[in-house]
Amino acid sequence: VLVFGATSTIATEVAQIYAARGDRLHLVGRDPGKLARAVERCGAAEVSSQVADFSRLDDNAAVVREALTALGRCDLALIAHGDLIDQLATERDFAAAEASLRINLLSVVSLVVPLANHFELTRTGHLAVITSVAGDRGRPRNYTYGAAKGALTLYLQGVRSRLYSAGVHVSALKLGPVDTPMTTDHPKNALFATAQGAAQGIVRALDRRRVEAYIPWYWAGIMPIVKRLPEALFQKLPFLSGR
Numbered sequence: 749v750l751v752f753g754a755t756s757t758i759a760t761e762v763a764q765i766y767a768a769r770g771d772r773l774h775l776v777g778r779d780p781g782k783l784a785r786a787v788e789r790c791g792a793a794e795v796s797s798q799v800a801d802f803s804r805l806d807d808n809a810a811v812v813r814e815a816l817t818a819l820g821r822c823d824l825a826l827i828a829h830g831d832l833i834d835q836l837a838t839e840r841d842f843a844a845a846e847a848s849l850r851i852n853l854l855s856v857v858s859l860v861v862p863l864a865n866h867f868e869l870t871r872t873g874h875l876a877v878i879t880s881v882a883g884d885r886g887r888p889r890n891y892t893y894g895a896a897k898g899a900l901t902l903y904l905q906g907v908r909s910r911l912y913s914a915g916v917h918v919s920a921l922k923l924g925p926v927d928t929p930m931t932t933d934h935p936k937n938a939l940f941a942t943a944q945g946a947a948q949g950i951v952r953a954l955d956r957r958r959v960e961a962y963i964p965w966y967w968a969g970i971m972p973i974v975k976r977l978p979e980a981l982f983q984k985l986p987f988l989s990g991r
């Protein structure tokens with residue numbers, strides 16, 4: 749199992765689940781200290797690691813090559829990193845909007861391109877990416893980040909069909925809000941999941957080879973309604989269309 753963005757709170761939990769099952773892991777992340785702790789938390793499992801900053805888009809093909817070489821055989825590659833860059837900053841300043849699209853969309857695509865080519869050649873494997881319910885409908889609260897995540901979901905639909913005949917699985921994991929450092933400043937409500945719960949949901953969805961999975965499951969009931977709400981009604985509901 750290969751995990752990109754392995755220092756993410758959710759990804760660290762996912763790695764622990766696979767480690768407990770006896771899988772061999774290779775963890776890739778930006779912060780060497782956090783990465784060492786993520787490896788440690790995998791206990792006795794066989795785990796290697798690699799430091800990489802995914803915002804260096806031109807380096808990412810080499811990052812993937814090094815990771816695949818380290819692992820030898822890859823059954824599952826999970827891309828988990830993301831950055832909920834301040835929405836207001838992305839509205840004031842194009843540089844912040846660009847940074848959000850770069851890390852949440854372009855850096856993921858720059859990893860998916862070599863991974864998809866690798867899996868297409870080996871005619872096996874499972875490629876999974878963490879996206880978000882924020883990508884289902886643009887909202888003032890997070891539409892720059894949401895646009896990146898929504899584009900990823902769409903991008904993965906194409907990759908999935910391309911790799912279908914090669915027997916390669918492609919999963920988009922649409923997470924609802926999770927209590928992690930990414931959402932420290934967000935007021936919590938009953939719909940928030942724990943990182944551990946989200947990780948269990950991710951592994952369950954991947955075990956079932958789900959193509960697009962809402963995590964936790966209750967978002968599968970909520971988001972189709974939010975997506976299809978007529979515009980006039982949507983604008984009258986401040987918890988959706990407000991800040």
Ligand SMILES: NC(=O)c1ccc[n+]([C@@H]2O[C@H](COP(=O)([O-])OP(=O)(O)OC[C@H]3O[C@@H](n4cnc5c(N)ncnc54)[C@H](OP(=O)(O)O)[C@@H]3O)[C@@H](O)[C@H]2O)c1
Pocket residue numbers: 753754755756757758759777778779782800801802803804828829830831832851878879880881922923924925926927928929930931
């Ligand atoms: N938490 C939520 O409510 C929520 C909801 C929907 C979707 N998601 C998605 O879930 C995934 C995991 O997020 P999380 O909640 O676990 O948040 P988190 O703990 O804050 O993790 C975010 C991770 O992204 C990494 N990252 C950011 N920029 C990077 C870069 N340039 N290069 C390498 N790594 C980089 C961070 O690395 P460092 O450790 O070095 O900072 C960190 O490990 C993300 O894709 C996020 O968008 C989260």
